[in-house]
Amino acid sequence: MNEYVAECRREWRRLGVSSPIADEMAAELEADLDEAPSLDEALGTDAADAHAFARRWALERGVVPPPRRGLRAGLVAALAAFALAAIAGALLMTFSSPSHSERLVVATVPQTVSVLERPAVAAALMAAAAATRSNVTPPPPVLRLATIDDAGVDADTVGLVLLIVGLAGFLPLALLASRRLVLRRA
């Protein structure tokens, strides 16, 4: 069998065309190609892409289901939704994590001096404050760890849930989508 015809037949079988129909289409094509001076002469630009040609032929003949555009659109929409959920979850977790909700307050009595959001800087300040206490007369700074935003804990949980749901939905769908893409190009 002509290599081009064999390629078409493989594509038809891969698309789910029954063996007798694939054989019949292959026989028709092969008989015609026998007469043509060249593949290009018989099929023109389709000579360069047996898969596309075979797919179009099978589709028009009605022996394979038409491409499900609704399914593809749904897949893209679901991927986007899960990705957005994961990103939103990650952002929530980042900006409402305990290291941010619990803030170190450096204060003199009775006036608040500053609010620090970086534990490392806070630790340095605590050390500095301790040193200051020995050298400076009152009022020494009072350092305390305070939870500024109690709602941060809830946001953190919500963020975690969103991240897990987003990733759990996105990863399998992305795998499925890439597999369909690879199969289509193969």
Place this chain on the structure above:
Amino acid sequence: MAVDVGRRTQLLRGVLDLCALAIMAEGPVYGYELTKRLRERGLTMVGEGSIYPLLARLEREGLVETYRAASNGGPPRKYYRPSAAGSRAFAAGISEWQATRDALDSVLQPEVTQ
């Protein structure tokens, strides 16, 4: 020019089934023979590979009948000819084509049609 070829291809796409039915009405043809005969009539822009999907669609829609017959020394070929429904569709298509052509002519070549 590429633009002209593209436009002619687009124009042909809508009536290629009628052209195929017209050729078949003259006598049964196989796929490659149909391609050659369309080219002989000046339709050189026919996408060669588009003939087989077109024939498949006509067959699916019941507009053509097929049969296999031995060729000269080669493998049996699949021949196509219009079915009764295909002949009716062809006649209706000719009327549509003429009406469309007249309407287009009146727009594109008003001095000729008036």
